[in-house]
Amino acid sequence: MKKLLAFLALTLAPAFALQVTTTENLNLRSGPTKTAPVLSQVPKGTQLEIGACSQFCPVVYQGRRGYVARAYLKATPAPALPQVTIPARPANPGTYTNVDGQQIQRPTFSETRPAGASAQCRDGSYSFSANRRGTCSHHGGVATWY
Structure with a gap:
């Protein structure tokens, strides 16, 4: 039953994801704590996608799942909307x-x-x-x- 609930939690997770950029070099940790083992380092300026998080955010970086400190993430600005040209009315x-x-x-x-x-x-x-x-x-x- 626990496996089923875990599977449903992952597959039915909200589709909402926030694009963020790292503001410093960050440790990708195996768990959501400062003491969790470091899996790798995420360079400053890396774009990541996160969902809901508190102090640590779950991410996937270079195919590895881990956690990064939320304090060093900033929202990536949304891409600009395309320019629409409205034809001029005849004189x-x-x-x-x-x-x-x-x-x-x-x-x-x-x-x-x-x-x-x-x-x-x-x-x-x-x-x-x-x-x-x-x-x-x-x-x-x-x-x-x-």
């Missing part, structure tokens, strides 16, 4: 940027065909699309191409 709200990066006049309603119109849409608006694909897609489709 004229009556335009949009097409797939070629060109500013194109948005479809407009007019009594007569405006200069530069490439199609008349089924809803009566005129499109200034530079590419046929998607022309009048939100206006009922193309009624007439120019």
